[in-house]
Amino acid sequence: MSxxxxxxxxxxxxxYVVIRYYNPRAIxxxxxxxxxxxVIPMPSIHPNGIFEAKIEDTEAPxxxxxxxxxxxxxxxxxEDTYNPKFKFEITDEDAYLFGKGxxxxxxxxxxxxxxxxxxxxxxxxxxxxxxxxxxxVAGAFNDWSGKTHPxxxxxxxxxELFIPGLSCGTYYKYVIRxxxxxxxxxxxxxxxxxxxxxxxxSVVYDLEKYKWxxxxxxxxxxxxxxxxxxxxxxxxxxxSWIRKEDDAxxxxxxxxIAEDLIPYVKGLGFTHVELLPIMExxxxxxxxxxxxxxxxxxxxxxxxxxxxYFVDECHKNKIGVIIDWVPxxxxxxxxxxxxxxxxxxxxxxxxxQGVHPDWKTYIFNYxxxxxxxxxxxxxLFWIEKYHVDGLRVDAVASMLYLDYSRKAGEWVPxxxxxxxxxxxxxxxxxxxxxxxxxxxxxxxxAEESTAWYGVTQEVSKGGLxxxxxxxxxxxxxxLEYFRKPSAWRRQFxxxxxxxxxxxxxxxxxLVLSHxxxxxxxxxxxxxxxxxKNAKFANxxxxxxxLFAHPGKKLLFMGGEFAQWKEWGEDRxxxxxxxxxxxxxxxxxYIADLNKLYANESSLHSGDCHYTGxxxxxxxxxxxxxxxxxxxxxxxxxxxxxxxxxxxxxLKEYAVGVPQNGFWKEIFNSNASIxxxxxxxxxxxxxxxxxxxxxxxxxxxxxxxxLTMMAFKIC
Numbered sequence: 221m222s223x224x225x226x227x228x229x230x231x232x233x234x235x236y237v238v239i240r241y242y243n244p245r246a247i248x249x250x251x252x253x254x255x256x257x258x259v260i261p262m263p264s265i266h267p268n269g270i271f272e273a274k275i276e277d278t279e280a281p282x283x284x285x286x287x288x289x290x291x292x293x294x295x296x297x298x299e300d301t302y303n304p305k306f307k308f309e310i311t312d313e314d315a316y317l318f319g320k321g322x323x324x325x326x327x328x329x330x331x332x333x334x335x336x337x338x339x340x341x342x343x344x345x346x347x348x349x350x351x352x353x354x355x356x357v358a359g360a361f362n363d364w365s366g367k368t369h370p371x372x373x374x375x376x377x378x379x380e381l382f383i384p385g386l387s388c389g390t391y392y393k394y395v396i397r398x399x400x401x402x403x404x405x406x407x408x409x410x411x412x413x414x415x416x417x418x419x420x421x422s423v424v425y426d427l428e429k430y431k432w433x434x435x436x437x438x439x440x441x442x443x444x445x446x447x448x449x450x451x452x453x454x455x456x457x458x459x460s461w462i463r464k465e466d467d468a469x470x471x472x473x474x475x476x477i478a479e480d481l482i483p484y485v486k487g488l489g490f491t492h493v494e495l496l497p498i499m500e501x502x503x504x505x506x507x508x509x510x511x512x513x514x515x516x517x518x519x520x521x522x523x524x525x526x527x528x529y530f531v532d533e534c535h536k537n538k539i540g541v542i543i544d545w546v547p548x549x550x551x552x553x554x555x556x557x558x559x560x561x562x563x564x565x566x567x568x569x570x571x572x573q574g575v576h577p578d579w580k581t582y583i584f585n586y587x588x589x590x591x592x593x594x595x596x597x598x599x600l601f602w603i604e605k606y607h608v609d610g611l612r613v614d615a616v617a618s619m620l621y622l623d624y625s626r627k628a629g630e631w632v633p634x635x636x637x638x639x640x641x642x643x644x645x646x647x648x649x650x651x652x653x654x655x656x657x658x659x660x661x662x663x664x665x666a667e668e669s670t671a672w673y674g675v676t677q678e679v680s681k682g683g684l685x686x687x688x689x690x691x692x693x694x695x696x697x698x699l700e701y702f703r704k705p706s707a708w709r710r711q712f713x714x715x716x717x718x719x720x721x722x723x724x725x726x727x728x729x730l731v732l733s734h735x736x737x738x739x740x741x742x743x744x745x746x747x748x749x750x751x752k753n754a755k756f757a758n759x760x761x762x763x764x765x766l767f768a769h770p771g772k773k774l775l776f777m778g779g780e781f782a783q784w785k786e787w788g789e790d791r792x793x794x795x796x797x798x799x800x801x802x803x804x805x806x807x808x809y810i811a812d813l814n815k816l817y818a819n820e821s822s823l824h825s826g827d828c829h830y831t832g833x834x835x836x837x838x839x840x841x842x843x844x845x846x847x848x849x850x851x852x853x854x855x856x857x858x859x860x861x862x863x864x865x866x867x868x869x870l871k872e873y874a875v876g877v878p879q880n881g882f883w884k885e886i887f888n889s890n891a892s893i894x895x896x897x898x899x900x901x902x903x904x905x906x907x908x909x910x911x912x913x914x915x916x917x918x919x920x921x922x923x924x925x926l927t928m929m930a931f932k933i934c
Contacts, residue, residue, distance in 0.1 A: 222372075225302025228280050237273075237280040241300060243368060244269035246288040251275070252297065254283035262286075268367075281305075299384035301369060305338040306382040308374050310346060315375035318348075321589030324654065325604075326597045327515055330378070331410030332424045334388050342384035343424050345392070347408065348590060349561035350377025352396045357381055358405075359392040359421075366395030366403065377590075391421040393555075398562020407513060407555045409594065416469075416519040417502045420555040427605050430528040434535035434607060441540070441609060441661040446687075447727065450824040451772035452814050453542065454490040454780075455733060456481065457507060458498065458521055461777055463792040474526035478533045485539055488780060488807070489814025492540040494612060496734065498527065499546075502553055507734075507789055508544065509614060510551035510581060514598045517606075531607050542610035542663065543602060547595045547647075548619050549581040558582050566591050572632050576618065578625050586619075587643035592650070599651055603659050610663030611655075613686075617669045619644040645684070652685035663687045665729060676727040691728040691771055694719040699736060702762045705749045706844065706867035706926065713841035716865070719769070720833065720848075727828040728771040732762075732779055737787045745782040754867075756782065756802055757896065757926035760809055760889040761865060764928030767813040768850065768861040770826065770833050781807040802895050809894040816887055816930065822852035822859045836860070836876050837913045843868075845923065847875050847913070859886070860931040864923035869899075872920045876913030879933045882906050883919050887930035899924045904931065 227238045241249050241262060249271040250259035262271035271288075283305060287297045310329055317323035335344045345357050355371045361383070362368035371379035396404045407414060411422035458477055463470045485493055497508030500516040508518070517527040531541050550566070552558050557566040567582035568574030574583050585591050602608045618624045623631040623639045634642050652664050666675050666686040671693075677683025701715035709716075737743050748758035759782055766773055778793045781803045785794060797803040817823045826832015836847035844866035849858045860883065862875055877883060884904035890896030905919045912918035921929070 224370075225300060226281055226284070226304050234276060235280055237275045237277050237282070239273045239275070239284065239300070240265075240302075241271045241286050241288070242269055243271075243288055244365060245290045245363065246271065247291055249286060249288040252285045252287055254285075259287055299340055299342075301381065301383050306340070306342075306384070307337060308372070308380045309333075309335070309344050309382075310375050310378050310380060312375065315378065318378075318593055319376050319589055321592040321596070323593055324597050324600050324658075326593055327410050327412075327601050331408055331412065331515070332390075332392065332422065334386075334424060334426055335382065337382050337384070340384045341387065342382055343386040343390060344380070344382045345371065345394075345408075346378055346380045347371070347394055347410075348376075348378050349394075349396055349565070351399060351563035351565065352379070352561040353399045353401075354397040355379040355561075356395045357383065357392055358395050359386075359390055361386060361390065364393075366405075386424065388424050388426045390424040391415065392424065393421055396561050400562060402562055404559065404562060405555065406560060409513075409557060409560070410515050411513060412515055413524055414500045414513050414516045414519060417500075417504075420502070422513075422516075425524060427524055430525045430532075432528070432532060432607065434532050437535035437538065438607065444661060446661065446663065447828050448825045450491055450814075450818040451729070451827075452490045452817060453492045453494045453729070453772070453774040454485050454488070455494045455496070455731075455774055455776040457496045457734065457777070457787075457789060459504065460787070460789050460792055462795075469520075471520045473522040474530040475522065477521065478530045482533055482537050482539060486537050488811045489818060490539070491818075492542055492609065493534065494542040494610075494774065495544065497544045497546055497614075502551070504789060506551070509546055510549075510553075510579075511546050512551060512553055512556040514594070515601060528606060535607065540609035540663075541607075542612055542665065543608050544614055545599065545602070545611040546614045547584060547599075547651075548613075548615035549576050549579060549583055551581050566594070570632060572626070572630055573622070576625070577630070583618075585643075586641070586647040592647055595647070596651060596654060599655065600658065603655070603662055609661075610665060610687075612665040612667060612690075613648075613651075614667050616648070616666045616675070617672070619648065620668070620672055621670075648684050648686075649679050652687075653679065656685070665690065667692075674726075687727065688729045688772060689726045690731050690733070690774075691719070691723075691726075692731070693722070694728070694730050694769070694771070695732060695736065698762065698765060699732075699747060701865075702758055702765075703747045703749060706754075706758075706865065709844045709865055710841045713844065716765075716846060716863075717838040720835070720838070723770045723833065724828065724830040729774050730766055730769060730771040731774040732766065732776060733774060734776045734787060737776060737778070739786075741786070743783050743786055744779050745784060750867075752802075753895075754926065756806065757889075759806065760894060760896075761863065761926050761928055763810065763813060764861075764887075764889050765863065767817050767823070768848075768863075768928065768930070770828070770850070772824075772827055773817065775810070780810040805893065805895040809889070812887070812894075820850075820852075820859050820886075820932075822850045822857050825853050826851055834858075836915065843870060843873075845870070845873065849878070856933065858933070862921060862923065862929050862931075864925060864927050867925050869925050870921075870923040873923050874910075874912050874918050874920055876911070876915030877907050877917045877919055877933075878915050880907045880909065880917050882934045883931040884934050885929060886932050887928075889928040890924045890926075896924070896927070900927070900929060901931075904934070 408422040412425040413423040500513035674683030
């Protein structure tokens, strides 16, 4: 603030120092020069707490402190926040790169950071608010006054202030007055920590205290070819996986969750966990998808170090951590990013571009460099500071299309008159390029629900360059098929076979996600037709299809033990079901499917390439049977899968095979250990030299109803 602090003035060939100090709480104030004891009085020049001393001094400028007294008689001696010795942190290069959208560590400059400035400890605050008329820092240190600590506008719309004496743990907010005079109280967009909802203060935090122990994992991640590795993801909402009882805060700490979740996931054979958004959000019911603080892990489950510990422990146990990331929209909560400085700073001003019609949330302005910088730096931040192994980008389709969920006249065409959001496309391509350049081995995953071409293709080929795309088509077709009564399935056989026609157009993750077991859609087990035994058999068949089909795998929590109820974010999973044998057997089934997927290279090495799959027969709609090979990289390294999705047992069913010899039954969903009756073809069958399905040889199989079987040549 230009009027506060120390200023040198000349008057009739004399040099004076004018020091002005502002504190509405003070009833008197004075200046103490460095190395001196005497107090130079500062008369009040304004009844609201402005004091000024005019000192004749030939040695100006000089260092000094302020001594003031408040109404209760207490006296304080402090460093003056506006002492010109305190330097600003934002350099010309910082401002230039930020203005270009390419300051990928801008979070180290904006936000609140504990610093030593001119030998004095304190906190440096910086916030981007180019349309603001006035910005100040408020906290308990100034009775939450929006007047006591005004900031200085320095470069590229950035306001700065160093406040001596503050430290990590300080709660603060920004008070922003727009050009129209309206005041906004905002959280810090770059805060590393916040208070637990419903409180909204930002917290000064040091992220460098935690000592990581995962260098071995990071080296492995850097060098592994994940396309040829098994990737099986357990999708988790941390607030409802387990919960506390009779507690005002029902959530377990990240460290407590790690104690239970990590051995559980490892025991079931999953390679990764994917967390629904763990960035700070005010509404539990949003599951984190309406993020207000992009740089702060939610306090629901503990501190930033607690989350670092969780990730570190996952890595120690060779489990990757993927987090959901939401650059598609942000909520209208008044303390958040919306109308941040009185203008539409982060969002478009036109509601046809800046507001989602479905979610009533704001849409980021991907064409503004500083907004892109905020998001790109944030993506890198979670990889750099929290060592996460992947970012799953939510609602990509809503970013790509200007007319997403809009009627004619409710959207603004691009400069070519089309419906593609060119700025968002450019942003997503840059997001993937930068992550690929800086962090080889980190996964980027698109939840893209349309047939957009090239989501995982290289940019040079017109793609977006994501590592993987969620295969929403497979999920919808598979669930639609398996919810049909078995007698009807012959009419819907294409639902089972059609996804193989495009299985290698993108690099896919097959998903049975949280969205499919909530809001009246019913749990997976309840989607299945028939009586209780048929429901479990159908669920085993669905899971068998998930693991046999080309593509990496994802299963939402609770599905692994066939939870009957829909998922609810306000209650923990129904763990009591594991007291029942049929639920324990489904859990064992998932563990063994993961083991089969990991141990048989034919099931994962060709997940994303057409050479990894070969049809034997996909045409037997009458019997609801399909048979195919998953092919490994070595000749003869193939696994045969046969599915009988009908309600009828099929005896001596002929299936063509490419090799003569003994075909060992290596997996049977009808095994008694999974809840079946052990009928099948154990230990295996001999091939006969009889042409079938275009193959030179064939085998005769007994196919129990609602059963998946896997075979390998010996």
